[in-house]
Amino acid sequence: MFATRDLNVRNLPPAEHSSAIFGAFDALKPGEGFILVTDSDPKPFLLQFQAGRPGRFEWNVLEAGPARFRVDIRRRATESPRSVTEYLERDHRRLDAIIPEVERLAGERSFPEAGERFAEFVCGLGRHIDAEEQVLFPAFEQITGMTQGGPTYVMRAEHVDIRRLMGEVSAALATADASGAERSIRGLLETLGLHNIKEERMLYPMADQAARDDQTRDDLVKRLQAV
Ligand SMILES: [Fe+2]
Ligand SMILES: [Fe+2]
Known part of the structure; x- marks a missing residue:
């Protein structure tokens, strides 16, 4: 990968x-x-x-x-226009794949290397969340009229938790706290797993459907990429 x-x-x-x-x-x-x-x-x-x-x-x-x-x-293996679902789901899987490597390095007590790999995860997920909040959610809210109490409202609140949990993992790795790292990674994966399922099963497909045509979806993907 x-x-x-x-x-x-x-x-x-x-x-x-x-x-x-x-x-x-x-x-x-x-x-x-x-x-x-x-x-x-x-x-x-x-x-x-x-x-x-x-x-x-x-x-x-x-x-x-x-x-x-x-x-x-x-x-890319193909050059076809992308949907929001395809683009952001791929990013979830790309980021998911980093965590086992962080766990392996932390398990070997290679904390500086585990910290470096986790910093790539934080950079990637931080930008992913920024792209959702700055581009996808406003587009979704505008197209569907769903704001307060709607799905993006819930996702934004979960992003706050996810950022906090990433901070806990970074802190545990920086202080070579093996059990703290293990515990905080477990907490992060639990919250993130449920969050990603909701986005992939509901929010992304709704955004794709609301965008109506390939060109609009592809433009949205370009804007997500540029955050
Ligand atoms: Fe999200
Ligand atoms: Fe996401």
Whole structure:
């Protein structure tokens, strides 16, 4: 699932970044990827990907500064327009896959490495939640007219719990507290598991249905990706 090859452009002149990144991407086979490493926010490249290679790539930020940025860039196996459900469900599974690795590293008492992997989870889930709250939920509320007491109201409250639980796991790993890490990861997985099921079974399909056509759904996905 995760790319292992780094494309570090930090030692290249800025004028050469674009050709290095798009050259590397265009050489990928479907499903392959690399990790872009830069020292400035790579969002302008995301916008270039969206304009020049629409629907052909996955863009997952693993680290978002301030000194270093890392993005997992991958060529999609298909180039078809995506639904909200497809895009955000994939992100749930991508993030889920990090946790067993954190648990294994913490079990081996490799706390700095477990902390680094968990920081990628926090970065990814933090951005996922931001995208839901800033793009998906307002679009959903506007289309359906459901606000106070509706599904997005409940999801926003759960996001507060999820962020707090992520903070507890980070703190346990930072203090090499093995039993605290185990306990807090269990609590996080319980809350997150139920939250994700509700989103995947109800909210995402409702958002897709409300968006009506492929183009509107794909535009929503682009906006989610750009948060
Ligand atoms: Fe959520
Ligand atoms: Fe979600």
